[in-house]
Amino acid sequence: MNKYLFALGAIAFAAWTFIGGGLGISAAQEKAVKLPPPAIDTPAAAQAGTATAVFAGGCFWGVQAVFQHTQGVLNAVSGYSGGEASTATYRQIGTGRTGHAESVQITYDPKQISYGKLLQIYFSVAHDPTTLNRQGPDSGPQYRSAVFYQGAEQKKVTEAYIAQLDAAKTFPRKIVTQVTPLTAFYPAEAYHQDYATLNPNQPYIARFDLPKIENLKAALPEVWREKPVLVAQAGK
Template structure:
């Protein structure tokens, strides 16, 4: 059986996704406000539907050192896939992004998140997935992240950048809990899965098409970091 590269599959998925996927990339301006670069690494947590696709997008973003699928918004005891799937735990499927602020700013990560990672105008739903666990949410770690996230949402709403009002929740991060191992690097490990091909690979291809300066071909994988 012929094997295809992830780039080739992503390009094909983008063409397919133009009429098969409900989540369309939107070319957005960068945030007018941002956080100044500092030494060391920083983390950010984003929720935008199934974490497979959100993780894949950030794994292909320059300056990102790690992107881990997990759960945020609920308690540690309920941070399990089977329980989160009930929609009653308060958790959202989320991705914790560890990044080098000298290579990519928090504001630019927000730009990627709102532009290609998900549709921020759909309430408790992304693509075929429905429920509060699939809500759009930015979980901020400090006042600076809160300030920049809220300002960017206001900027995009004022510019009418989307077909509807942004419904993204901006909430404090009480805790992030990594998901089960089989959820990590899922889009890279299963690119020919119909779900990944239709819903997630178009997001990776859209990142390359709309923000080539932030795109990197080789993703940074959780599995690779755990072996290093």
């Protein structure tokens, strides 16, 4: 579904949401899943400088916003992964035939937050990893759940965590997240960056993405940051 068409059709619903108590109602409908931390993780001392992770989990607006509110994250950029450079545009990926998924590239300080902790946030509050090619009202392979790993260590930690969560039956259904090597990440168009922060009253954001941010604060307060790190301000 095109998010902009959804937004137009959701105005009445959004008005009801705000009249009925605003974010509280939406958050109640979008509960986070309490997850244990990964049993296997990369020690902070093992990495120097900055590191990156690339996750796909439905519309990149909400995934980006969650990680922008995460301590230790230095930047989170919405974009596309899984396809070719020539098709890395919003118009083309919307066809579902490019191989791309809406993704977020997270640059983080491994001394402050581990790759495993990012995975815990990703599986707990950023999206539902048990729905195949769908998140909320958005359907198609461009909205699939996928971890685009970089190197053997990220692959090992990701696969071990998925096995750990499936074995513990933390979700009612099996995790369908793809674990695939990153070949390239292409930043999305400028108007997609920082979208949830810049458009908090947009009906789609209010219904599907603001609850994720509130769930991060409630479920993982140890990593919560009140002021998001924005693409427009990163590096300044």
